[in-house]
Amino acid sequence: MTGIWTAAQSDENLGRKAYINVRLLDPATGLDVVCDATGGMLTDGEEIVEFGAGIFKSGMPDSAEIIDCGSHCLSPGLVDIRVQVREPGYEHKGTIESAGRSATAGGVTTMVCLPNTNPVIADMSQVEFVARRARKIGLAKIYPYAALTEELAGEKLTEIGILAEAGAVAFTDGDKAIANAQVLRRALSYARTFDLLIVQHPEEPSLVSPGGMNSGETATRLGLPGIPREAEIIMVERDLRLVEMTGGKLHFGHISTGEAVNVIRQAKARGLNVTCDTAPPYFALNDQSVGDYRTFAKLSPPLRSEDDRLAIVEGLKDGTIDAIASDHAPQDADSKRLPFTQAESGGVGLETLLAVSLELYHNKAMSLLEVLAKITYVPAELLQLPAGKIAKGAAADLMLFDPERGWQVKDTDLTSKAKNTPFDLRPVQGVVLRTIIDGRTVYRLEDE
Amino acid sequence: MAKSPKKSPYSHRHLLGIEGLSVQEISYLLEKSDEYVGQNRLSDKKVETLHGRTVINLFFEDSTRTRTSFELAGKRLSADVINMSVGSSSVNKGETLIDTASTLNAMHPDVLVVRAGLSGAVKLLAEKVNCAVINAGDGSHEHPTQALLDALTIQRRRGKLQGLKIAICGDILHSRVARSNIYLLVTMGAQVRLVAPMTLLPSGAENLGVEVFHDMKEGLKDCDIVMMLRLQNERMQGNYFPSIREYFHFFGLDYEKLSVAKPDALIMHPGPANRGVEIDSEVADDYSRSVIREQVEMGVAVRMACLDILSNNLQQELQEGAE
Numbered sequence: 001m002t003g004i005w006t007a008a009q010s011d012e013n014l015g016r017k018a019y020i021n022v023r024l025l026d027p028a029t030g031l032d033v034v035c036d037a038t039g040g041m042l043t044d045g046e047e048i049v050e051f052g053a054g055i056f057k058s059g060m061p062d063s064a065e066i067i068d069c070g071s072h073c074l075s076p077g078l079v080d081i082r083v084q085v086r087e088p089g090y091e092h093k094g095t096i097e098s099a100g101r102s103a104t105a106g107g108v109t110t111m112v113c114l115p116n117t118n119p120v121i122a123d124m125s126q127v128e129f130v131a132r133r134a135r136k137i138g139l140a141k142i143y144p145y146a147a148l149t150e151e152l153a154g155e156k157l158t159e160i161g162i163l164a165e166a167g168a169v170a171f172t173d174g175d176k177a178i179a180n181a182q183v184l185r186r187a188l189s190y191a192r193t194f195d196l197l198i199v200q201h202p203e204e205p206s207l208v209s210p211g212g213m214n215s216g217e218t219a220t221r222l223g224l225p226g227i228p229r230e231a232e233i234i235m236v237e238r239d240l241r242l243v244e245m246t247g248g249k250l251h252f253g254h255i256s257t258g259e260a261v262n263v264i265r266q267a268k269a270r271g272l273n274v275t276c277d278t279a280p281p282y283f284a285l286n287d288q289s290v291g292d293y294r295t296f297a298k299l300s301p302p303l304r305s306e307d308d309r310l311a312i313v314e315g316l317k318d319g320t321i322d323a324i325a326s327d328h329a330p331q332d333a334d335s336k337r338l339p340f341t342q343a344e345s346g347g348v349g350l351e352t353l354l355a356v357s358l359e360l361y362h363n364k365a366m367s368l369l370e371v372l373a374k375i376t377y378v379p380a381e382l383l384q385l386p387a388g389k390i391a392k393g394a395a396a397d398l399m400l401f402d403p404e405r406g407w408q409v410k411d412t413d414l415t416s417k418a419k420n421t422p423f424d425l426r427p428v429q430g431v432v433l434r435t436i437i438d439g440r441t442v443y444r445l446e447d448e
Numbered sequence: 449m450a451k452s453p454k455k456s457p458y459s460h461r462h463l464l465g466i467e468g469l470s471v472q473e474i475s476y477l478l479e480k481s482d483e484y485v486g487q488n489r490l491s492d493k494k495v496e497t498l499h500g501r502t503v504i505n506l507f508f509e510d511s512t513r514t515r516t517s518f519e520l521a522g523k524r525l526s527a528d529v530i531n532m533s534v535g536s537s538s539v540n541k542g543e544t545l546i547d548t549a550s551t552l553n554a555m556h557p558d559v560l561v562v563r564a565g566l567s568g569a570v571k572l573l574a575e576k577v578n579c580a581v582i583n584a585g586d587g588s589h590e591h592p593t594q595a596l597l598d599a600l601t602i603q604r605r606r607g608k609l610q611g612l613k614i615a616i617c618g619d620i621l622h623s624r625v626a627r628s629n630i631y632l633l634v635t636m637g638a639q640v641r642l643v644a645p646m647t648l649l650p651s652g653a654e655n656l657g658v659e660v661f662h663d664m665k666e667g668l669k670d671c672d673i674v675m676m677l678r679l680q681n682e683r684m685q686g687n688y689f690p691s692i693r694e695y696f697h698f699f700g701l702d703y704e705k706l707s708v709a710k711p712d713a714l715i716m717h718p719g720p721a722n723r724g725v726e727i728d729s730e731v732a733d734d735y736s737r738s739v740i741r742e743q744v745e746m747g748v749a750v751r752m753a754c755l756d757i758l759s760n761n762l763q764q765e766l767q768e769g770a771e
Contacts, residue, residue, distance in 0.1 A: 157687045157690040159690045161694050183686070186647050186687040187687065190645055192646045194662075194698075
């Protein structure tokens, strides 16, 4: 599939647009309504003005551009809260522009990027750089996380109060865990002063063998070092105690084990201020995907057992896992074309976020709106982003998609500069036809 | 045996802390202190009250203002005052502290004024001596004469303590000044607020009869008194806050944050102030608002009153023992 991108121009006159013949889906309100040519959505400039069946009954508004949606689904654009853009510092792996193209091809209108760039996002100018670059490129909206500790070293807190004022939405050391309990304790406590959220990569580093995969039969058979599930479970359990102790707010990124889901479920029942997300590989793949040393299946945390995968699906169903994030981690070919132990971890995910998430719907684990909730308004609310909802006056950030249409993931077909998808050759269903940001179509599938 | 008719309303041998003192006891200490303020403004500041008595200032921790204040107080009362500074490195063990105490005790001092780096060390020492002991600050526990001088300053300016809205801001966690002030002001009926980042608030602070805030503008709203605390970097290990810049940005007292307090709100600081850290120089030096110098003046009077009262109590105890 090939698409057409049209980056935003600052001086263009958007006017009014009427989307007709469309099934409107808004998970935040439970809206699911099929509109014929007399209904749909009206946008004016960058905002949603009106939506619903029959809104155009008394005729089309003057001078509105009419977009026939061919009875496809129009929903809020996706909100992806875990993306590595690699710029600045690692432009050979990915750039803000490349991430913007991938995002919009995947229906993502808002993404939140990790601070593990070079330099690390740890001062006001870095926070502003990301926002400014994203605006200039005119594709998906980008909000930055800022580093929680200086140089992501896990020791000294960054100026999180000042960084939050500059626009950092939450604080994390990216793909590194805050290993020192006292540092995380103080961070949670200090962040509570300003009601700020900390995002943890839950993995006890001393239990992680470098270059490994999930401990278990496959690792044993391949002779690879094992990363035990307990590395995640121990860190989650410890951190939950620290949340309880400090009254702070913590979000766990990419939960991958069933036992972590269990302890988070119990913590939520106790009323702790804790949330979590997972990524598509952890509910769609297991450690057998490593197969014959496939480095594209080398992720951090590693792909787990089938039991864990099923438990992640359960966690998504019962709401223990609040959100799904793509965990987009582009790697250049050279850093994956290595012996498994030496290869870098991570997979690209922006372009497969929708289709792989929709497997939960096609497999009848969740309803279409329930799946969309995990990738729209719920993650937006976690980070207090103005996104992920269809509402009058809200930004017209939308995705037009066909949830049924099938396609096959091929690494070479990806828009992304990096091609390292763990879903290579997987048949999936769900195609993004059009991505609309601030009222203008920035991406359109070519045959649409 | 007839009881002494001159039994003072403050009948303790020591002054180790404010916690547990009654309204009457505190009022009496303040009343006596107030009497000494006038005397300190005369050209002849000396009286014979403690003639022949020995006061030892035993400081296990560096101090300039408190030690000088106690020394002056003792001298103006005609006591013989000795200053002993013991380097903190030589007193790391309780054993050594008690050794020092019993050595000094053998010299028959009347009052020992003790500052120690460790909480509870002054009380331990007081248990081992026959004289009166004044706590001149122990670790993060109490600094009773500081609270008394703060209260005296407020009372002379506002005529009362009861009902005043008083914000204590900054490094509460490490502050003995904050603890003594909280006990005193809450006992005397003031409405005390603590304003600090979460990391600089001791756990359970909200159980001390105070209101807790994490935002200066919320905490300072309509306050009569803004009491700033010194950021005690020397007691901090690790991440209590990220940087001085950020601390000042959110918790440093400047005119902007002060604007929500009452227009005539007084600014206090126990000194020494870290300018540009917890307080803007402009504010610290605004003598229409800042009573920092007055606090120092009240300090001498308060310490004279305490030395006077405790020496007197000790004398009575000895007399009663002899009778």
